[in-house]
Amino acid sequence: MTETLIQVDNLKKYFPITGGILQRVVGNVKAVDGVSFHINKGESFGLVGESGCGKSTIGRTLLRLNDKTEGKVLFKGEDIHSYSKEKLRSMRPKMQIVFQDPYSSLNPRIKVGEAIGEALLDHGLVSPRDVKQRVLETMRICGLADYQYDRYPHEFSGGQRQRIGIARALIMNPEFIVADEPVSALDVSIQAQIINLLSDLQREKNLTYLFISHDLSVVEHLCNRVGVMYLGSMVELADTEELFSHPLHPYTKALMSAIPIPDPTLKRERIILKGDIPSPANPPSGCKFHTRCPIAADICKQANPEYREVRKGHFVACHFA
């Protein structure tokens, strides 16, 4: 029986825009605008979309690194946004995050071994005597060598720094990890190493991932279910296989056809979207995608399409799907 670990209901996160001498709120950037989904225990849920679609904001709001504007985020059935500071802190080890650029999340003056063990000590989960042992164990799991304990972040390559980032999250023994573009800054040969590490860890530790990426091919490889976002809304969500074999939303189709495939003999029908992504501060009326949609009709300008289940587990928000 699958157990729901995270439940998100109609989540909204607006960032206010201030202006004028009095810095009054003159508008809102609707980074996340009414998104609902759930993540089962032990699965990896992929969130894809282009820059500014709100995927990272969702990741941060799920961990309560941001406050929400509206809606609900339940972790194991409990609303973490209603927790007190102390209670939230005691929850923190269970939910960890891995960032895109591990260098900017490491203090250049702290030895890597200490940086990995820091949070354990802070939370009092291990005695100062045993911390080094735990750090070394975790470093080995993440493919780092013992002698690297005393090294500083600048002595590591990008791929190794990402291993450090993963070790820092992993040492807390979390149940849920938000991985925010963890391989986007890495070279192809290193990217494959990190992807394999993430999937090994998931299998061994029964971890649950929210995997945020703009790269559909990485998401397809790693995730069980995938949600596609555009301008703060979820436009399509389905099992990975279903989504990649039967994409329904025109945006999903366009995203897939835009990915360059390393096969020069392949002839494809390319859907090249016109124009740019509109500003999330002033999104288009009706369906937010209508300004770039190849099949947009009058109804798309007027009415926001309902986000509905068209097949079992396959949700889409489009008038023509």
Next chain:
Amino acid sequence: MAKDLVEFKNLETHFHTSAGIVKAVDDVSFTIREGETLCVVGESGCGKSVTAMSLMRLVEMPPGRHAGGEILFEGKDLLKLSKREMSRIRGNEIAMIFQEPMSSLNPVLTIGEQITEPLALHLLLDRKAAKKRAIELITLVGIPRAEEIFHSYPHELSGGMRQRIMIAIALSCDPKLLIADEPTTALDVTIQAQILDLMRDIKRKLNTSIMLITHDLGVVAEMADFVVVMYAGKVIEEAPVLEIFKDPQHPYTKGLLKAKPIINEKKERLYSIPGQVPNPVDLGDNCHFHDRCEFCMDICRTKLPPLRVHGDHNHKTACWLYEEEGKAQ
């Protein structure tokens, strides 16, 4: 067969650092032909950008130094030209676009001022003619409302639009060669598709040669006529695009092709090349890939493999697996 436009001959560009000499470009030779798109692929630090910067003579010296070799552009050695002669070629005959269009555009000048500048400088157009040409160029790169964009500032445009403007500036003097250094890496996929489409279109219309630097094999497959693969400052394989994807020879090229997850081809586990790119300081005279290679032999650790034709006549590989000395082992 098309004429040779640029010929790199045993180019050596070194950097003198406190840690030692970094041979960023180490004995690199290849040719860009007229009307051809040549892709240089490789991972960070393999020397692909420094090769392009050497061609433009934009490598800062010191710490950089030309340690040898020639770059022939239509038969002339660019490395021997005076500064003045070089600046006539730069922008006029060879133009370059970069990864981050925002940092290549001046934030305090309007788009119009920046497009007309090279037109006035290189083609000696007067203001009115320059403006007319600028509007044409903006339209050519697929931006509607050219007149309005002419008067806007870079920050008012999106990333994709800025890259289009960079392409317009690069094309302003009708160059024979366009160097594009990771032009779509900072862009979203749907915008990347637009820019790649635009570059293909331009090549078809203007017959410009393109030297495209990228780390993305997908982009290579879509754009290239000819491919050069670099690793640790060296060319390790070069071949026409169909050939390199059909029959890659070097273990590194093979590994790169296998390591990339491909949409709609789900694998249980990705192939990964173990280890990491070697420290570029004081590399030995051996195959630089040897410590990551699953076929490593004794000779690979001690001797540098030559870049030679194996199989098809313009498919060259630098690997001992294909040499008699290597086969003997």
